[in-house]
Amino acid sequence: MMSRKENSTEYVIKLETVRRCPIVVGDGIINQLERYFDFSGYSGIALLTDTTVQKLYGQRVMKALEATGKKMSLLTLPVGERAKSLNTVERGYRFLLENNIDRKGLICALGGGVVGDVAGYLASTYLRGINYIQLPTTLLAQVDSSIGGKVGVNFGGKKNMVGSFYQPSAIIGDVALLKSLPPAEMRNGLAEVIKYGLAMDGELFRLLDQKKEREFTTAELKDIVIRCCRLKAGIVEVDETERTGQRAILNFGHTVGHALEAATKLQELSHGEAVAIGMAAAARISVEVGGLDRSNIPVIENLLSRFGLPVYCQGVNPEDLIGATRFDKKTTRGQTGWVLLKGIGNGVTNQPVADDVVRKVLTEICR
Numbered sequence: 001m002m003s004r005k006e007n008s009t010e011y012v013i014k015l016e017t018v019r020r021c022p023i024v025v026g027d028g029i030i031n032q033l034e035r036y037f038d039f040s041g042y043s044g045i046a047l048l049t050d051t052t053v054q055k056l057y058g059q060r061v062m063k064a065l066e067a068t069g070k071k072m073s074l075l076t077l078p079v080g081e082r083a084k085s086l087n088t089v090e091r092g093y094r095f096l097l098e099n100n101i102d103r104k105g106l107i108c109a110l111g112g113g114v115v116g117d118v119a120g121y122l123a124s125t126y127l128r129g130i131n132y133i134q135l136p137t138t139l140l141a142q143v144d145s146s147i148g149g150k151v152g153v154n155f156g157g158k159k160n161m162v163g164s165f166y167q168p169s170a171i172i173g174d175v176a177l178l179k180s181l182p183p184a185e186m187r188n189g190l191a192e193v194i195k196y197g198l199a200m201d202g203e204l205f206r207l208l209d210q211k212k213e214r215e216f217t218t219a220e221l222k223d224i225v226i227r228c229c230r231l232k233a234g235i236v237e238v239d240e241t242e243r244t245g246q247r248a249i250l251n252f253g254h255t256v257g258h259a260l261e262a263a264t265k266l267q268e269l270s271h272g273e274a275v276a277i278g279m280a281a282a283a284r285i286s287v288e289v290g291g292l293d294r295s296n297i298p299v300i301e302n303l304l305s306r307f308g309l310p311v312y313c314q315g316v317n318p319e320d321l322i323g324a325t326r327f328d329k330k331t332t333r334g335q336t337g338w339v340l341l342k343g344i345g346n347g348v349t350n351q352p353v354a355d356d357v358v359r360k361v362l363t364e365i366c367r
Contacts, residue, residue, distance in 0.1 A: 010036075011226050015147070015171075015233040016238045017051045017274050023147065023171045023233060027218055028137065030057065031064055032176040037133060037170045039068040043104035046096060046117040053111045056180055061135065071108075072157030073099035078238070079113060081267075084114045084153045086162065088355060092122040093245075106169075112138035112185070113145035115165070118246045122167055124166030134171040137246060138181060139189025139221075143172040143196070143228035148236040148250075151314050157265060159258045165241045173229070175221045183214075187308045188272030191253075191279070194304065197226050199252035202345025204228075209303050248349040252339040253279030256362070259324035277365060278307035284294050285353055286340040296344060311365070318362040327356070356361050 010026030024036045039045070045065050049058055068073055075095045077083045096105070107117030109132060116134050122134035128222060134146035152163015178186070197205030204227055208297050216224070239247035257278030260269055269277075283300050286292035301311045325336055337350035 007065045010170065011222075011230050013226070013233050015167075016237055017149070017167050018239045019167045019169065021167050021170060023173070023229050023340075024056055025173045025175065026144075026224060027222060028174065028176045029172065031060060031176065033061075033064045033135075033172065033250055036069060036172050039106070041068060041104070042098065042106040042131070044071040044073070045106050045108060046099060046101050047072065047108045047110060048092070048115055048122075049074070049075045049110040050079045050083065050112075050115055052079050053115070057110065057137065059176065061108075062331065065108065068309055071322060073101070077111075077118065078346075079114075081114060081154065081271075086153055086155065086236060088118055089121060089153060092118065093126060096122065096126055101126070103130055105130050106261075107132035108135055109133070109146075110135040110137060112136065114140055116146050117151050117160075118153060120149070120168065121153060121163055122163045123152055123168075125198070129166065131169045133323055134168045134236055135171050135176045136171065138185050139157070139178055139225075140192050141177070141189075142175070143189060144192040144232065144250075146171050146173070146320075148247075149240065157262060159261050166342075167240075173225055175218060178221055179218075183308070184270060188270050189228075190307045191272035191304075193228055193277045194225055194307070195250075195252050195279060196231050196277065198283070198300065198344060199249055199308055199347030200231050200345065201227065201266060202343070205303075205344050208307075209299070214307060237307060238241055245349055248337065248339055248358050249347050252347050253282050254319065255325055255336060255338060256281040256365075259321045260316065262324040265318040267312075269313070273310050276304050277311060277313050280304060280311035281365050283337065284364065285338065285357060286342070288357045288361060289340065289353060290352075291340050291342045291348065293343075294343075300344070311364055316366050318366045320358065320361050321366070322355070322359060343350060347358070 002175045013023040015021040136142045138147040150168035151166050152160045155161040213312045257275035260274040287294045304335045322357045339349050340351045340354050
């Protein structure tokens with residue numbers, strides 16, 4: 001992976017996997033899409049977004065795409081996790097067929113993680129695969145979900161149970177779009193940013209820990225997004241489809257996080273909130289197994305709390321969580337490989353943890 005500054009307004013990370021996927025990060029670049037991606041070889045463009053993003057940025061992006069001279073079509077999805085379903089995928093297939101999107105067509109995903117996952121899964125399966133690009137509009141999508149080619153939908157009440165690995169042809173992240181995010185969505189993204197700091201980048205964690213205000217300047221946001229993109233791109237390049245186990249580091253906090261989402265039927269907690277609680281739990285488990293000094297627990301939990309993220313899940317039955325962890329994608333032959341900490345910024349993967357330790361910690365966080 002190589003990164004370089006193109007000019008003073010954008011930064012390009014060259015993600016090299018089965019296909020080249022430049023990640024462009026900048027401020028105010030959404031209006032100049034032709035500058036960052038070559039649309040010339042495509043027969044038509046299908047823009048997928050949701051109702052909220054459509055109202056905010058739909059016209060601007062449609063105008064930028066229409067400037068390519070390609071035939072345009074627009075599909076607007078409902079907002080929220082419920083749209084991440086096979087029913088939505090079927091609706092997408094019908095939309096693509098009705099608008100004559102062929103193998104030379106391009107899907108553009110404008111939105112957060114749900115839109116990106118649905119659009120990517122459509123692209124990976126429609127006509128056995130067509131190209132797509134990600135135009136992430138949330139902090140969570142810009143630092144995490146748009147990168148790496150994991151696409152799919154929920155099924156049977158379980159998170160991301162149906163999907164594939166399918167790399168986008170480009171990711172164009174405009175941090176100017178983050179200014180319109182409501183506080184809850186910023187918190188969602190910050191949970192993933194803190195994940196990178198805890199599991200991979202101690203300096204990033206310290207920078208966040210030293211920050212006194214919750215608000216970020218544009219320059220700070222750009223630096224955070226670039227830093228996280230580089231971290232994730234580096235992991236994806238060496239373990240694109242989770243065969244070597246290195247990519248599992250990106251799931252720190254997600255074992256309990258996904259279990260919480262399943263136990264609450266994906267309704268009571270946002271993804272970021274669930275992951276924040278999951279990170280608090282993983283940190284406590286790390287202490288129990290001797291990997292992390294106990295003095296780090298208040299530091300980690302105070303940082304999460306300062307940014308408005310929970311560290312407890314009152315009212316949830318810990319036995320429900322224990323059962324849900326067995327559906328985690330890191331579980332093999334009934335054994336969950338936990339992602340834990342040996343220090344802040346030093347995550348380790350595939351760690352066995354005794355059931356009684358898991359039960360003890362989950363009982364603590366469900367108090």
